[in-house]
Amino acid sequence: MDDAMGNAAGGGDVRGPTTLLDVRDVTVRFGDLTVLDNVRMEVGLGEIVGLIGSNGSGKSSLLNVASGYYQPSEGEALISGMSTSHLSPEGVARLGVGRSFQNIGSLQELTAGEYMMLGLETDWAVGLAPALLSLRSSRRAERAAREIVRGWAERAGVVDYVGVPLKHCPYGVRKIADIVRAVIAGPTLLLLDEPTSGVASGDRAMIADLIRMLVEGSDRSIVVVDHDVEFVSSLATSMVALAAGRVIARGATTEVLADRAVVDTFIGHASEGLVDRIAPGDHS
Ligand SMILES: Nc1ncnc2c1ncn2[C@@H]1O[C@H](COP(=O)(O)OP(=O)(O)OP(=O)(O)O)[C@@H](O)[C@H]1O
Ligand SMILES: [Mg+2]
Incomplete structure (x- = not known):
C-alpha cells in the first residue's frame, strides 16, 4: 500500500518493500557526546552499500x-519496514x-569450524530446537550443523x-570465519x-x-565498512560517508568518491582519480 500510494501520489517518499534497511534520521548520544547526528541511510534488496x-x-x-x-536517542531504524526500536x-x-x-575477541581457542557453527546457535536458524529433544536427534543435528559449516568453509x-x-x-x-558465522x-x-582490517592483500581479494x-x-544485502576505500568502492554500488557522526556524502559510489568533502576529509588528494581506476559495483 505504501508503495502504490506513494508512487501514485508522485510523492517524495519512494521507500517501499524494496528498502531492506531504512535508517531514519538517527541520532545517538552518550552523555554529552553525539556519536551519530541525524543520520539517514537506506539499503535496497540485493545491494552492497559501502560505509x-x-x-x-x-x-x-x-x-x-x-x-x-x-x-537511537532520536529517529529509528527499520528492517523491511519493521521498527527495531525496543528490540534486543x-x-x-x-x-x-x-x-x-x-x-573477533576472546574465542581464539575455538577451531574455525566451531566458531562458524556459533552462527547456527539460534532457534530460528535451522530448526535445531526440535532436534534437541532427544540425544539421538541432537547428534543428528550436530552432524547436520557440521555439514553446513563444511559446505560454507568450502x-x-x-x-x-575447519579443525x-x-x-x-x-x-x-x-x-x-567471522563472515561465515554471521551469514550461516x-x-x-x-x-x-x-x-579486511589487518588482512594481507592476497586474502583481501578472497x-x-x-x-x-x-x-x-540472491536478495541478500550487505553493508560493508572498511578503511580501505578502494576495497569498499570495488564492491559497493552506493556509499555513505561519515565524518564526526554526520553524513557528508551519500549516493552512487562514483558520486561519493568524486565528492569534494569526501576527498578533503579522509580520502586525501593522493587518492583522487580513484573513481577512474575502479569499476564500482562491478560484480562480475
Ligand atoms: N558505547 C559507547 N559509549 C561512549 N562512546 C561511544 C560508544 N560507542 C562509540 N562511542 C564513541 O563514538 C564515536 C564513534 O565511534 P565508532 O566506534 O562508531 O567509530 P568508527 O567510525 O567505527 O571508528 P573506527 O574506524 O576506529 O572503528 C567515538 O568517539 C567513540 O568513542
Ligand atoms: Mg569501527
Whole structure:
C-alpha cells in the first residue's frame, strides 16, 4: 500500500518493500557526546552499500543501531519496514540481520569450524530446537550443523582450517570465519565491520570474492565498512560517508568518491582519480 500510494501520489517518499534497511534520521548520544547526528541511510534488496569514514566517525555505531546493539536517542531504524526500536540484538537478528565484528575477541581457542557453527546457535536458524529433544536427534543435528559449516568453509576457501584453532589461523581466515558465522543462518541483511582490517592483500581479494558471492543471485544485502576505500568502492554500488557522526556524502559510489568533502576529509588528494581506476559495483 505504501508503495502504490506513494508512487501514485508522485510523492517524495519512494521507500517501499524494496528498502531492506531504512535508517531514519538517527541520532545517538552518550552523555554529552553525539556519536551519530541525524543520520539517514537506506539499503535496497540485493545491494552492497559501502560505509566509509575516518576513525571515530561513527561507522561501528551505525552498524550497532542497525543490529539493535544501540538504541537511537532520536529517529529509528527499520528492517523491511519493521521498527527495531525496543528490540534486543537477538530480536533484530530474528528479522534477518547478521553482523560481523571489528574484533573477533576472546574465542581464539575455538577451531574455525566451531566458531562458524556459533552462527547456527539460534532457534530460528535451522530448526535445531526440535532436534534437541532427544540425544539421538541432537547428534543428528550436530552432524547436520557440521555439514553446513563444511559446505560454507568450502565455498569460502577455508575448508583446510575447519579443525584448526582460530589462534593458529592466518588473520584472513579468522576474518572469513567471522563472515561465515554471521551469514550461516541465512540473514537477508549482512553488516560487515572492517572485514579486511589487518588482512594481507592476497586474502583481501578472497574476502572480496566471498562478499560478492554472498549477494550473487540472491536478495541478500550487505553493508560493508572498511578503511580501505578502494576495497569498499570495488564492491559497493552506493556509499555513505561519515565524518564526526554526520553524513557528508551519500549516493552512487562514483558520486561519493568524486565528492569534494569526501576527498578533503579522509580520502586525501593522493587518492583522487580513484573513481577512474575502479569499476564500482562491478560484480562480475
Ligand atoms: N558505547 C559507547 N559509549 C561512549 N562512546 C561511544 C560508544 N560507542 C562509540 N562511542 C564513541 O563514538 C564515536 C564513534 O565511534 P565508532 O566506534 O562508531 O567509530 P568508527 O567510525 O567505527 O571508528 P573506527 O574506524 O576506529 O572503528 C567515538 O568517539 C567513540 O568513542
Ligand atoms: Mg569501527
